[in-house]
Amino acid sequence: MPGVFIKPVSGVEGEIEVPGDKSISHRAALLGGMAHGETHVTNFLLGQDCLSTLRCLQQLGVSWERQGTEVWLRGTGMEAWTEPTDVLDAGNSGTTSRLMLGALAGSPFAVTMNGDASLRARPMRRVTDPLKQMGAQIMGRLDGNLFPLTMVGGQLQGQAFRSAVASAQVKSAIILAGLRASGETSVEEPALSRDHTERMLRGFGVEVLSEKRLVRVQGGGRLTGQEVSVPGDISSAAFFLVLGSLAGRGELILPNVGVNPTRTGILDALRAMGADIELIDITEICGEPRATLRVRPSKLQGIEIGGEMIPRLIDEIPILALASSLAEGETVIREAAELRVKETDRIRTVAEGLSALGAKVEELPDGLRILGQPSLRGGQASSQGDHRLAMTWAIAGMLSKEGVSVEDIAAADVSYPDFLDVIKKVAR
Ligand code: S3P
Numbered sequence: 001m002p003g004v005f006i007k008p009v010s011g012v013e014g015e016i017e018v019p020g021d022k023s024i025s026h027r028a029a030l031l032g033g034m035a036h037g038e039t040h041v042t043n044f045l046l047g048q049d050c051l052s053t054l055r056c057l058q059q060l061g062v063s064w065e066r067q068g069t070e071v072w073l074r075g076t077g078m079e080a081w082t083e084p085t086d087v088l089d090a091g092n093s094g095t096t097s098r099l100m101l102g103a104l105a106g107s108p109f110a111v112t113m114n115g116d117a118s119l120r121a122r123p124m125r126r127v128t129d130p131l132k133q134m135g136a137q138i139m140g141r142l143d144g145n146l147f148p149l150t151m152v153g154g155q156l157q158g159q160a161f162r163s164a165v166a167s168a169q170v171k172s173a174i175i176l177a178g179l180r181a182s183g184e185t186s187v188e189e190p191a192l193s194r195d196h197t198e199r200m201l202r203g204f205g206v207e208v209l210s211e212k213r214l215v216r217v218q219g220g221g222r223l224t225g226q227e228v229s230v231p232g233d234i235s236s237a238a239f240f241l242v243l244g245s246l247a248g249r250g251e252l253i254l255p256n257v258g259v260n261p262t263r264t265g266i267l268d269a270l271r272a273m274g275a276d277i278e279l280i281d282i283t284e285i286c287g288e289p290r291a292t293l294r295v296r297p298s299k300l301q302g303i304e305i306g307g308e309m310i311p312r313l314i315d316e317i318p319i320l321a322l323a324s325s326l327a328e329g330e331t332v333i334r335e336a337a338e339l340r341v342k343e344t345d346r347i348r349t350v351a352e353g354l355s356a357l358g359a360k361v362e363e364l365p366d367g368l369r370i371l372g373q374p375s376l377r378g379g380q381a382s383s384q385g386d387h388r389l390a391m392t393w394a395i396a397g398m399l400s401k402e403g404v405s406v407e408d409i410a411a412a413d414v415s416y417p418d419f420l421d422v423i424k425k426v427a428r
Helices: 022-034 048-059 094-104 125-134 168-178 196-203 234-246 265-272 307-325 337-341 346-356 387-399 409-414 419-426
Strands: 004-006 036-042 063-067 070-076 110-114 137-140 146-152 160-162 184-188 208-211 214-218 227-229 252-258 276-285 288-296 330-333 360-364 367-371 379-382 404-407
Touching (some): 004 387, 022 070, 022 094, 048 063, 125 137, 125 168, 234 276, 234 288, 265 307, 307 337, 307 367, 307 387, 346 360, 346 387, 379 387, 387 419
Parallel strands (some): 160 184, 379 404
Antiparallel strands (some): 036 070, 208 214
16 A cells, blocks of 8 residues: 655644543543443544444443543443353554453353454453453463453452563553452552553542552442543653654644543653643542643753653654654663564564664664664655554654655554644644
8 A cells, every 4th residue: 555645844733632641531431331330421532443442342341432532331230240152342542451351360151352453463361361460260272371362250269469560551450450359459660551440430430559560459449430531641742742853844733632641751851852832721620630731842862762751752752763864963761672572572562663764863772772863764664554654754854854644544543543634633
């Protein structure tokens, strides 16, 4: 298939309402489906990943209705979920897979989960091992590490876990299983990952104790249906923060973007690089802070990032790498080996893709080293089916000298269905 050609711009201008947060949309649907009573979700993300979560819930007997970005779920409690008559298809979505396995681990029936080729290569042991220890039976390739997996849930026992990775999907799966286990379940992570599950569970009436990197829940928690307003996704806003910083002239305004501190690593990193990003009107709705972001052009400097910062911007590393390729000096991203098990191996795919466009990038075992240059040539790049790469290469096209032909740009639909229309609208 021929690529979509994205031409260089001389500036950008406009206001962009980025779509609803992917992580929060998944959780709103899932918790709504686990709760008693009606949950009404507004600004739900219509990306393919979140639609996969809704479809899986339907197969479990949860009744819901959707009109545009509004969703009504009529939950009758997770005890009322019924054995699906077909395989649950999580598509490309790691969050659907891992959170759903956790939520289902206490259900006394068989479920088989599967997904696309990318998901079938992603590690599931990080959730299946703890869920097995709690009492679920799970079978699949590599001792329950790879999809397709079959799980027969049942009586669970609460446990104390130490996760080897800072992963909100792992933490959330264990917490959700813990709600159906006897006694207390706790998860300690090496660095704090996004805490949307903890915040939203509190909104649904469940007590969740958090102390730095440790989260605890008691079994038997009952969820009550809620009103959930989903903020705009900072991971989607990140593409425009980089575009607005480097496009040369103009200003972009991004209203209603979620600024939960476990997600704002990209703001901190870009500002440390010299970006001119302002946060206006910070408010908190449904336990999640949000703000209007305003970005204006600036000169960026290279940066070194690693450690606790990494989980706070893990999904933004592809676009941050592009920003670094146009910054002055060197950028080094370390302790980010988790990138290797995302929708693609993003250390390899980002290094290869950016290099093909003329950037100076070196692949490190756990990150990237990028030597910034005043301009980027452009050329051809493929999303390889990874939504964040599709959007990164499109922004690269706008910031390049010769433009970029992006193969399989449709992959962006996973988290940002009308991305192409939006970039055309703001281009000058
Ligand atoms: C997510 C957690 C992160 C992130 C993913 C969404 C979530 O994955 O990369 O896009 O919604 O919990 P990990 O938990 O594997 O780090």
